[in-house]
Amino acid sequence: MTDTPETPQRATDPVDYRDTVFLPKTDFPMKAGLAQKEPAILDRWARIGIYDRLREQRAGRERFILHDGPPYANGDIHMGHAMNKVLKDIIVRSQSLMGKDAPYVPGWDCHGLPIEWKIEEAYRKKKLNKDEVPSAEFRQECRDYAAHWVGVQAAQFERLGVMGDWADPYLTMHYDAEAAIAGELLKFATSGQLYRGAKPVMWSPVEKTALAEAEVEYEDVTSTQIDVAFEIVEAPNAPELVGAHAVIWTTTPWTIPVNQALAYGPEVEYAVCRVSPTGSLTGEVDEDLSARVAADQKAHPWFDVGRVLVAKPLVAALQARAMQGDFGIWLDPELELKGSALAGATARHPMHALGGFFAKPRPFLPGDFVTTDAGTGLVHMAPDHGEDDFALCKANGIEPVFAVMDDGRYRDDWAWLGGADERRLSVINPKFNAPEGPICSDLREAGALLSAGPFQHSYPHSWRSKARIIFRCTPQWFIPMDGNTKTVRAEPVEARPLASEGRAALRQAQGERTAGAAADELPGFAQSAGFGPVVNPVAGNAPTLRDLALDAIERTRWVPARSQNRIRAMVEGRPDWVISRQRAWGVPIPIYVNRKTGDYLRDEAVNARILDAFRAGGADAWFAADHQALLGPDHALADYEVVTDILDVWFDSGSTHVFTVEARYGEGVRADLYVEGSDQHRGWFQSSLLESCGTRGRAPYDAVLTHGFALDGNGRKMSKSLGNVVDPLKIIGESGADILRLWVAQTDYFEDVRIGKEVLSGTGDAYRKLRNTFRYLLGALDRFDDGERVEVRAMPALERYILDKLGRLDRELRAAAEAYEFNRYARALLDFANEDLSAFYFDIRKDSLYCDAPASAKRRACRTVFDILFHALVRYAAPLVPFTAEEVWQARFPSDDGSVHFLEWPELPAMPGDLPVGTEWEDVRRLREAVTEAIEPLRRDKVIRSSNEAEVTVPDPLLPPDMLAEVFITSTVHAGDALAVTRTRHHKCGRCWRHLPEVAHDGALCDRCAEVLGA
Missing domain, CATH: 3.90.740.10 (Valyl/Leucyl/Isoleucyl-tRNA synthetase, editing domain)
Structure with a gap:
């Protein structure tokens, strides 16, 4: 009944049958209004404590940990942030749907140049010099700035529908995190995997610091x-x-x-x-x-x-x-x-x-x-x-x-x-x-x-x-890539006299400590200033850090697989890791260097006191410390240089697995998955790999997923100067987060992806079709209860065929979710909803649904399948469009504290092994397409107005003629030598509008409708 309006027009028969037709009934609106509805859904989730309750429900289940790569806390989110966080959320929700305990702890990188630079910019506008501000005051301003943007970004990420532990995120500037970072550095130092040397490093003359790749x-x-x-x-x-x-x-x-x-x-x-x-x-x-x-x-x-x-x-x-x-x-x-x-x-x-x-x-x-x-x-x-x-x-x-x-x-x-x-x-x-x-x-x-x-x-x-930038030789701290990671020992390097022309620069670089240094003090000073390494990593027989990292790469699952080659090449050719920076905002390198030998102190008792101080007062404790108290009675402060360089922020973020994954889930636990953009092969993926290999001998992750970048609609990099920036917050405010989420899911995100008005328009169309599918299911299931349910064995062949298709979809979606291929997942789901359901099954079964008697076996079977479809599709859609899935679920099962996101992967009814599933229906569908194509010229020429007025002849019926007429939505079907379509001579039923032989005149009732009405 493709042309059946919700209210049939009057035929020649004056009887009005509109109240006798069982039309779909639902309050679920076709117009989504996501921008207005989604905030209310977020408030409801917060009120019922959805994240914590899900953790309680899944306690003891197999755990899936996606460790969040920390963005910088320094501004509103951009499209790259949105794409990354949505993809992570889809993965986490899909794992939860599959019955796992899938926590998600968001985090932020709070130290380093990006934040420090913002504070300096504010100083420059006020014509102030950063170096004239007390260090503690400057660092507090950095901390306050980072805290502000953590709050802003957290709200923006939540607005995207990202479900996580927003009440307790990890921040690299938390005291326990700073203590953990310092502790990891001291592990490298204790094992001898640290040296200070003068090597050319990438240097920014503007920021006056070394930079990482x-x-x-x-x-x-x-x-x-x-x-x-x-x-x-x-x-x-x-x-x-x-x-x-x-x-x-x-x-x-x-x-x-x-x-x-x-x-x-x-x-x-x-x-x-x-x-x-x-x-x-x-x-x-x-x-x-x-x-x-x-x-x-x-x-x-x-x-x-x-x-x-x-x-x-x-x-x-x-x-x-x-x-x-x-x-x-x-x-x-x-x-x-x-x-x-x-x-x-x-x-x-x-x-x-x-x-x-x-x-x-x-x-x-x-x-x-x-x-x-x-x-x-x-x-x-x-x-x-x-x-x-x-x-x-x-x-x-x-x-x-x-x-x-x-x-x-x-x-x-x-x-x-x-x-x-x-x-x-x-x-x-x-x-x-x-x-x-x-x-x-x-x-x-x-x-x-x-x-x-x-x-x-x-x-x-x-x-x-x-x-x-320039390459500039400066004294820096390094982690060697090719030093022995198990038996490295430090040996003092023989000091070399300074050239006379170098003394002034060195004194300037070291400040008051070396002002006026006597000539006989300069050799040791030259050593500590970087004229040759302070320690030599002496290789033994154990694997090097490079060896361990390359081995860990081979043992890690890389998605897509080709990304393994990229990071392997980077690790194979990378130089020693420069971990020191000459800045103010960050975790200091808590090392004491012996002024005579040039070696750094390795004392477990001293390290313990340092870490206690960090836990109590954070990184600031090092700059304000009583260093003699930290050194203790066994060492004199006069014998040691206090290192004031800070750590490379990539060391900070590379250590996040320690104070997030291990601290929350147990020592030795590692993440199931890391997910970031392709630039992180030289960034977070690699720094995490090296940090973990250097301290634990293996990677901190089992798998790594790499996605591309978000470009504008023309494939160009987004830039304010080009005026082509697509703001995710604007999209959310106008169209809703679910539209943006569906765009992410539909893209081939393993490559760079495009977003613009045309792209989003296509996503909007896909969303509306999916929403319409849910709306139709809700309406068709009005007042459905279990007493109406029919066993699969008693269902018609078409219903068994649709359930078989649903089973195939189920397996495809699970495989796609396990492969993290959500473009494949979204495409399969949308194609099923549009092609298998809306354009085929729903279209065919409208007649039975609207006009059969409520107790009829066919209608009951149809509604049973609709119920199965509803429970499956709303779950499948939940990771992609969580707001819409929640709205759909609540429309059918309203609850003060329930949620679709508490549900698990659907359990579909088993297909009886002795019954055919209806594979011949694939041929029927192809024949249906041919019939529809043959009818179209007659409709275009106004020979007929709807397919119900057509009589069809087909060479190979495949199914009984009356069943084919129902499938084709035509008057009748006959067997013949070739496909042909003519206008029927049969009259139209006044209730179902089908043209059938038994209808005496237009407006009279067909046998089926007469039986339903008891006429």
């Missing part, structure tokens, strides 16, 4: 590329090179003032090339050009270098860059040599005339990282500012000089560009590195600049300040 984002920039000539002064294996100039290429001109060596490739083929004026690549100079040559030599002093050393494959590239074609470079075939001939050679720095540091010869060192992919095949080495540079120079006895200060400027006593020179800028300032800037100008004047021009490339930036 996860705190860095890459942006395309235009830098200045330069070619610089270093005069070769010694070459024992190739004396003919003396006087020639080795050319290096770099995109960081600011590193030239700290150059200490040149690297070459031992197997690279090099050549000496001559410099020639434009117009001659053969070396022959026309006499008419002599005046121009003289002018060029005056304008470009570097022309005097005469001969340059460059890798043969890169000669043409150097020629192309060299002063935009003012000069030619051609190969001298008599001077070709292999890189190995450069062993023992030295060159002098272009600024050697400044004396001191710049007068020292620069050795040529063999580097396996030197290639001929770009540049000149020779690489200048600045151990202060590059990992390869540092490693190669250190292996050859060359130490960093620490010339660049924390704000990115050269220190006052540096001979080139230090002090009060008006050209003294931060090294990340574009003017400093520009072709006309101080670096290039001085090199040009010195006759060493061969080229200077723009170069576009990707470059790391601080994700907070958006400013460029």
Whole structure:
């Protein structure tokens, strides 16, 4: 009865039968009004204590722990937050639906630069200097700021329908959490998995701190590329090179003032090339050009270098860059040599005339990282500012000089560009590195600049300040990736005397403690300041942290499976973990370093007192501590340096499993699942893995799910500057959280996903269809009770077929939920509701439901199936659209303290094994589609108005004709040679509107309706 209105029109028969038709009846509205209803449902959940009651009900059941990755508490939630939290909630609710005890403890990352930066921004607006504010006051402002945004975000996450322990979340700034974080650090220290050393780390001159890889984002920039000539002064294996100039290429001109060596490739083929004026690549100079040559030599002093050393494959590239074609470079075939001939050679720095540091010869060192992919095949080495540079120079006895200060400027006593020179800028300032800037100008004047021009490339930036970062050698604390994790022991490193030019910078860096230090105190001070590691991790036979992490990766389930390759590659190639930061807001590194030996104190009694202090007063206890009291009677404070660096916030978040999972559920318990965006392979997934492997020898999780990012409707990254930000709070306020939740479930969230008006419009349509399904079920089940129920064995074939389809759906949904594939889950559920029910089963059974007698076997079977469908579908939908599922459940089973979310996975009736389930119905459905398609032209041409007026001929009936007529919703069905449709000659029943042979005239009753009415 697809065309049956809720109130049949009068036919020729004057009798009005509308009150005799059993139409669906429900108060459940089609218009959702979610934005208005959802807050009231949230209030009800809070009133009945739904989360705590669910924990009570599931006590003793198999537990499923999804450990929440902590967002930063520093602003309103964005679409990435919403997508992440909704996905987690869907997973947790589905596990609860499957009968497990699935707690969810939300958490926040409260320390670190993002929050500290916000407080500093407020200071800058007031023209205040953070360094002038007492540390305790500044830290309290950070704590208050974080607490405010925890409250704001918690309310916003709850509004999304996320069910969790909002009354007792975990915060990294809780005292017990700070104590646990400090305790984890002390475990690394006690086992010897900690050392202090001076290595190049990613450094933000704006924030004045080291950064982790996860705190860095890459942006395309235009830098200045330069070619610089270093005069070769010694070459024992190739004396003919003396006087020639080795050319290096770099995109960081600011590193030239700290150059200490040149690297070459031992197997690279090099050549000496001559410099020639434009117009001659053969070396022959026309006499008419002599005046121009003289002018060029005056304008470009570097022309005097005469001969340059460059890798043969890169000669043409150097020629192309060299002063935009003012000069030619051609190969001298008599001077070709292999890189190995450069062993023992030295060159002098272009600024050697400044004396001191710049007068020292620069050795040529063999580097396996030197290639001929770009540049000149020779690489200048600045151990202060590059990992390869540092490693190669250190292996050859060359130490960093620490010339660049924390704000990115050269220190006052540096001979080139230090002090009060008006050209003294931060090294990340574009003017400093520009072709006309101080670096290039001085090199040009010195006759060493061969080229200077723009170069576009990707470059790391601080994700907070958006400013460029640098690699800077500073004293930092490290966890070694390749030190032995079981038998590491610390050995003091022999102190080295400080170079005179380093003392001022070191005193400035260390503050009052070292002011006026005597010369004989400086070696130990150099050690603690980072001139060489304080301890050496000595490898043994036990696995390294890298070994343990890689093994744990293999033992972990990764969803999707390909994400395993990503994190494995990152762990395989990552350097030692830099865990120290030079900031104020965070958990301090509670370590005491012996001033004489450089080793840090390892004393269980001291550690216990430190942790007691942390539990009582949080991290602030370290900064305000009576350190002699913490050290106790066995150690004198005068013998120890108190470390004041704070921990990398990734160490904080990497330790959350300790004070959340283990603290709440028992020592040794680990999470079943971590869920975050793909960027967390280098962030939380990895820091948690390394922390747990270093202290427990295994991962803190059994499985890890990675999702993509939310993009705008055009697939672009959301940005305020682009004006394409989609605000989840606005969507909730206009359309409701369930619309946003259904969007999340429908997306292929393992990839980046799009959201915009068109996308949400499609989600809205899907939601309305699902809601309409529930509305129809509610109406059709009006006044249904168990006395009406029919056993499966007594049901018609169509009902058995639908129950079989429901069983298949049930298995598909359970498999999808266990695989965390909720796009598959949502698609299966929506397709079943739309295609199997609304467009097929409901459509066919409307006639029986509306017009059969209440006691008829077919109608009772139909209503029994409807009841089974209702109980199953409302449960299936509950994880996806929890507000709507609750509204649906309460519409049928109103209760002051009940909830659909207390229910478990439905138990479907068993199908009798000796009865066919109706697999032939798949063929019937295909035939039905063909019939519907054949009827449509007649409807379009107004030959018939509805399918009820059609008589159909089919070649293979498959079912009895009267049953097929009911399925096709047509007048009659006949067997014939081919599919055909004609207008029926039968009259229309005045009650059910079917055109049947027994109806005497339009408006009269068919036999079925007459029997129902007792006519």
